[in-house]
Amino acid sequence: MVGIKEIAKRAGVSVSTVSNVLNNKKNVGEDTRQRVHKICEELSYHPNPAGRGLKSGKPETILFNFSDFDRSFYLKIINGISDYVNDNDYDLIICTDKSCEKYMNNSLTSGSIILDMKMRDEVLNRIASENYPIVVLDRFIDNPFIKSVVVNNYDSMYELIQSVVDRGYRHFGFVGGPEETADNKERYQAFRDVLAANHIDFQQKSYFAGNYREKSGYTAAKILMLSRELPDCLVCANDNMAIGAIKAFRENGLRVPQDIAVTGFDNCDLAEAMGLTTISIPNYERGYIAARYLIENIRGQKNTETFKIAAKIIFRDSVGHKK
C-alpha cells in the first residue's frame, strides 16, 4: 500500500510537504506542488482516512445507517443523501447493522443519519455531542445534538381517511406496523380520530398487528376473510402490507375496491402498478434534507428543531365510491 512516505521519497521532499500539498496549504512552492501532484496521480495515491481521521478529527465523511432491505424506497433516500453530500464535498458511507456504532466517532465520520430502528435512542443520546451531530429519520429524540426529520404522518393520514369516509365508507379494518414505532402510532391515531370525529365505531378485533412487510398484510387479509363480516375498507399502515392484502383478496376471488377497498402509505414503486390509493412520501427529498441539516450542524450551526415533511395523498383504483 503506497503511503505518504513513498510519495515524499519519490518527490524528494519531506512528508509534511506532501501533506501540505494535499491539504492545499499555501506554504509550498509551485514546482514542488506540481511534482507531488504528478506523483500522486501516477501512483493513484489516496490519503488513508484512518491516519488522517486519527490525527485531525475532521473526516469529511458522513454515515448513513439503515437495515430493512424490504423497503425499496430506501434507495431513494440514499440517493437524496448521496447527492447532497457529494455536492458539498463530503463522502458517504452506509452501514446496515449495529456495527455502525464503531464508525460513529469523529475520527472516522463527522456525523450520522440514522434510519434503522434497531439503533436505540439511548445509544444515540450517548454518542451525539457537540462535535458529533446526528440526524434521525422517522422518530423523535429530544437532545441538543440530534435533529429529527419526520414525515407528517398524522395530518396526511387524517386527510386520507376523511376523504374515504366522505366517499361513503363506514366499516373499517386496520393493519398496523410495528407498534413501538412513532410513524405507526401516528398513522393509527389519525385513523382513529377520523372515525371518532365521524361517529364511526371501531372494534379492537378489526385491528391487525403487522410488521410493514408484505407477508404480514397478506396474513392479516387471510385472517380477516375468515370472519363473518368483511369491512368496506382495509386501511394499512404502509404499502407493502396493503399489497399483500390485495393479493390475498384477489386469490380468494374478492374484487378491490368493489368488495373491499384498500389504502396504503408510502407510494412505493409497486403502488402505481397495483392501483393502490396511498400517501406519497418524497423520499429523495427526505434524504436530501436530512443530509443538509446534518452537514449544516457539522459546520457549526445548532439547528435541532424537529422538521416535518409534508406528504401527498394519491387516489387510485383501490378505493371507489360507496353509495
Place this chain on the structure above:
Amino acid sequence: MVGIKEIAKRAGVSVSTVSNVLNNKKNVGEDTRQRVHKICEELSYHPNPAGRGLKSGKPETILFNFSDFDRSFYLKIINGISDYVNDNDYDLIICTDKSCEKYMNNSLTSGSIILDMKMRDEVLNRIASENYPIVVLDRFIDNPFIKSVVVNNYDSMYELIQSVVDRGYRHFGFVGGPEETADNKERYQAFRDVLAANHIDFQQKSYFAGNYREKSGYTAAKILMLSRELPDCLVCANDNMAIGAIKAFRENGLRVPQDIAVTGFDNCDLAEAMGLTTISIPNYERGYIAARYLIENIRGQKNTETFKIAAKIIFRDSVGHKK
C-alpha cells in the same frame, strides 16, 4: 470520545491489558478481564477502527460499492452480502461513489465487492493485491486477485428468445443497455444468435440504444411507433426499459401482447405487477455468493475463477402466441 486510555485509567490497568482483554488474549487474569469488560460496557466503548486498522491491518470489514439508485434490486444484493458478512463476523460498509477508493486499503477494509461500472478496471487492477482481494459483479477482469461473479446472460437470453420464436414471433426490435457493459453485449449477442439460427432477418434500424433506465425504453418505444411497420416483439435488455416501453405503447393505444409483445431481463419488483415476461436473476444469492468468495479469499484461499450464476426464465402476459 472515550478511548482505550480512559478505560485503562478507570480499571487501574495499562492500555495493553485493556487491549488484550478486548482481543480475547489469554494472558490476562480473570478478575481483570471482568473489570475491564464491565467498564467498557458502562461507557459503551467501541475500539476505534481507525487506530486499530492503522496498526494491525486486519480490519474485519468489507466494502461494497454501487451507485445506480434506479435499480431497486440492488437492495436484495446488499441484503445477501449483509447476511453472509454478518454470519461470518465481518462488518459491511457501503460506498456509493468514487470516493470509495479511499476506503479500499487494508487498514480500513479487507476486501471489496464492486458493482459500480464507474469504477474502472485499471483502478481495480492497481488496488487488488495479495492482501486486498476484490470481487466484481457483472464484469470480467483477468487478475489473480480479482474474482468475477456474473450472471449467465447469454444462455438464459438465448433460451428466452428461442421460446419466443417458437411461439411464432418473427419480427423483432431490440432496446440495448449501455453498449460497453458486458451483460448488455451478451444479451444482445444471444438475441442475434437465436435470430441467425432461425434464419430471421434483423436490421440495424431495429436496434435502439438505451441506458437501462425506464425513460430510455419509453423513448425507444415512442421512436419505434413512428416507423412504418412495428415488430411483433420488442426485446429489451432489462426490465426498466421494458416497462418504459410498455407504458409508451399503452399510452398510444397499443395492446401488449396482441399488438406487440415485450420482454425484459431482471425480474424486478414491478415486472410481476406489469405481467412482464422476463428473466429472473437471483439477486440475494448473488450478493451472498459474492460475499462468500470475497471472505474466503481474504482468509487465504485463492479462488479467482469466474463464477456464473444461472438465471430463470419467467413467462408472463407480455408475450403471447402468434399464429
Place this chain on the structure above:
DNA sequence: TTGTAAGCGTTATCAA
C-alpha cells in the same frame, strides 16, 4: 519554502 518531531488510538513486542 521546507523539514523535524509529536501525537492521534490502537496493537504487538518484549521486558518485568
Place this chain on the structure above:
DNA sequence: TTGATAACGCTTACAA
C-alpha cells in the same frame, strides 16, 4: 499476569 514502548499513516506546530 502485567506494563512500557514502538509502530501504523497522517497532520500540525514549530524550527530551520
